[in-house]
Amino acid sequence: MNFLQCKHLKKTALLLLAMTTLWGCDFIMDKKPDDSVNVDATQEIIISKDKEMAKLLVEATEKNYEIIEIVEQIKTISTPDSIEAIANDLEADHNLLSNAYNRIARESLISIPEESVTANQDYNIKNVDSLEPVLKIITNNIETQINALNQLEQAVDNAEIAQLTFKSKRVLKENLQKMENVINSI
Numbered sequence: 742m743n744f745l746q747c748k749h750l751k752k753t754a755l756l757l758l759a760m761t762t763l764w765g766c767d768f769i770m771d772k773k774p775d776d777s778v779n780v781d782a783t784q785e786i787i788i789s790k791d792k793e794m795a796k797l798l799v800e801a802t803e804k805n806y807e808i809i810e811i812v813e814q815i816k817t818i819s820t821p822d823s824i825e826a827i828a829n830d831l832e833a834d835h836n837l838l839s840n841a842y843n844r845i846a847r848e849s850l851i852s853i854p855e856e857s858v859t860a861n862q863d864y865n866i867k868n869v870d871s872l873e874p875v876l877k878i879i880t881n882n883i884e885t886q887i888n889a890l891n892q893l894e895q896a897v898d899n900a901e902i903a904q905l906t907f908k909s910k911r912v913l914k915e916n917l918q919k920m921e922n923v924i925n926s927i
Contacts, residue, residue, distance in 0.1 A: 793896045795851045801889040802842045804882040806857030809835050811875050814866050880920045887913050
């Protein structure tokens, strides 16, 4: 191999290397925007799940506070011992649920109401005869909470939140049964 052939071979190799490098850089540059689009899509999914979680948690919290508000008003009238006992149980259970909702919200960095939207609303509870409509409101609110927690449990991949929602739903189902028994006995 003479000197000219060797020089020509070096130039060809260098040109080939430069072209490969440019082509490789172009390929990498083309792929970067696609990767960032995928990251954005992933972020959108996470944001969407977080929004859904927040909406469901706020809904459950608002209904829970309304139940506490109604129970406090029921306790101001003279009721049979059985209704008074159920009112006390409901108040204790729903205060515990409130604490659980606050814990989920705090851990998930979600802002939820600190008091009932219907705070200080008069439910016109004058005596035992006027209880049935408000007991139905409580029943509807419990059902709404159960539905919200079912959806929350499906929307979240967090085992701790799933466990809290499971326990909360169990308490709510027990309270729903109590409320249905009271409504049927009135």
